[in-house]
Amino acid sequence: MRYEPIDKELFITNRKRMVKELKSASLAVFNSNDIMPTSADGTMPFHQNSDFFYLTGINQEESILVICPDFPDKKYREVLFLIEPNEMLEKWNGHKLTKAEARDISGVETVIWLSDFHKWFHHMMAMGGVEHTYLNTNEHYRSDVVVESRDSRFIKWCRATYPLHRYERVAPIMAKLRAIKQPQEIELMQKAVDITGKAFKRVLGFVKPGVMEYEVEAEYIHEFVRNGSRGHAYTPIIASGKNNIVLHYIDNNLKCKKDELLLLDVGAEYANYNADLTRTIPVSGKFSKRQKEVYNAVLRVQRAAIKMMSSDVVYFDFHKKVEKIMEEELLKLKLITSQEIKNQKPGQEAFRKYFYHGTSHMLGLDVHDVGNMYAKMALGSVWTVEPGIYIREEGLGIRLENNVVIQKKGVLDLTKNIPIEADEIEELMN
Known part of the structure; x- marks a missing residue:
């Protein structure tokens, strides 16, 4: 092994x-x-x-x-x-x-x-x-x-x-x-996350206009295996340009172009335990004004979501609150209007055009781990937090995903040491 x-x-x-x-x-x-x-x-x-x-x-x-x-x-x-x-x-x-x-x-x-x-x-x-x-x-x-x-x-x-x-x-x-992780399991998941973080930092120094998505995938697997992982926790999503509005794009076969974003939904496996990380980076090494505007909106939603997570919260109630925060951000971005919000019907909310997936899932021995999504978030359970904004008309998709452990007071963010601020990503890429 x-x-x-x-x-x-x-x-x-x-x-x-x-x-x-x-x-x-x-x-x-x-x-x-x-x-x-x-x-x-x-x-x-x-x-x-x-x-x-x-x-x-x-x-x-x-x-x-x-x-x-x-x-x-x-x-x-x-x-x-x-x-x-x-x-x-x-x-x-x-x-x-x-x-x-x-x-x-x-x-x-x-x-x-x-x-x-x-x-x-x-x-x-x-x-x-x-x-x-x-x-x-x-x-x-x-x-x-x-x-x-x-x-x-x-x-x-x-x-x-x-x-x-x-x-x-x-x-x-x-x-x-299995929903409630033992301390030793958390350590193994932290190891999977740390390996993923090393690979992400390697990729930040590699990505530039002209590289192929599959070349980026190869950089990840190189770092995973050399650090004791068997490889990807799941089929990696290396999505540049218009591909980053597709949630599960796995072809990874296009050329990364100048001024595009590259969405990286990739995690390492370690000792059968999994990491599940998403970051979105500028192919050119610098976000455009609009890209950074949307990026920071997603980051604000994620941080607000993480602050709400606790053992007193039921996932689906939590997700509804995240949707309301996302609605406010989309309004600021002028992607939806107050009139659209006023006229919307249940299940057909205006925000769903740009945010059309769940905020979180449990993580562990399986990437979408087992557990009761209708129960309160258990102490010791591990969750992803992954809001995203996908603007088809602009060919622009951004998702950010961290992995957190529910504790008595707040959460332990296993991914806290992996770069996520737009300025830090630009600095590391340049």
Whole structure:
């Protein structure tokens, strides 16, 4: 692995917190992700199931965690199943975890080879006094997946094999737990943010008229990898000119031109945790008067939004207040009029022409992390703050995004050391 070893106490604590949420006489199963195919014999880079990693720290495919807190034999209350290393497998694909290594990473003492899973699972289901079987699914509110996952296949098999058992959903429990970051998780996210900041500063010294968007992307990945990241936390958005009014522009194939803006929505991954940063910079190294005017309006909205964030705030109420602040800024910019505001209808507000996305989302092991958007912002939860103004008629789009932790008093801005003031960006570019 590229990252520094994580203290196994994090994963031990996470499992203890999860067990407290289970009903008595329960068994819970968590699967690793599959290695996904491309075509022919090609595969995508492996990315671990976030829930599985959260509970084990294991970054290996074909792995299963079974937790049965009330099992009579304490040795089998936590069991990790792993693929058995063999000489041929390691010749082709490299090292696989030994039982001792898996124990050191996860803190799970009982590790059994995956080839014995069905025998042991049947023993646990039959002899463990199991009344509630918790199975995992992807219940993310933005999920639209048609590919069958390892979890989905396991659910089918389990229901067919044990049709009379009582099944429960573990996804809501995991979402509740993962929304509140432990101090060690915050440290890992800070590392991802710091790597992102280093890359952004590198890009500030690289961008000039004539460079290609994909060349800028390459500067980011260079700095990410050399600092221990596996790469981008998500598909990078390197959007120059008219592309920066497109929220998820990912082609990154145009030439950056003089007098244009370059919107950079790019974050590093570190130890499976993610940063999500957006900055908008002038290709020429200096903002025009109009560009700076709009830029500072977005920055004021962001700073006002950050000041409003607390554990007493519900996200959707917060977002509505941000929209009102944005409305005032758009009025000052003469993009909307008082008459338009007076005549607007709910859902068709004048500001929506120029600000048409949410202010924030949760961040963690997933870029759009799990959690309840209708609940109050939990202490220890991590959020993005990313207002933007997109003026199609001017071919001008600006978004600024920071990552903050909700604390008892205000927030901790993980991105506070990354340049954001227009004057500072100009100075660093020149």
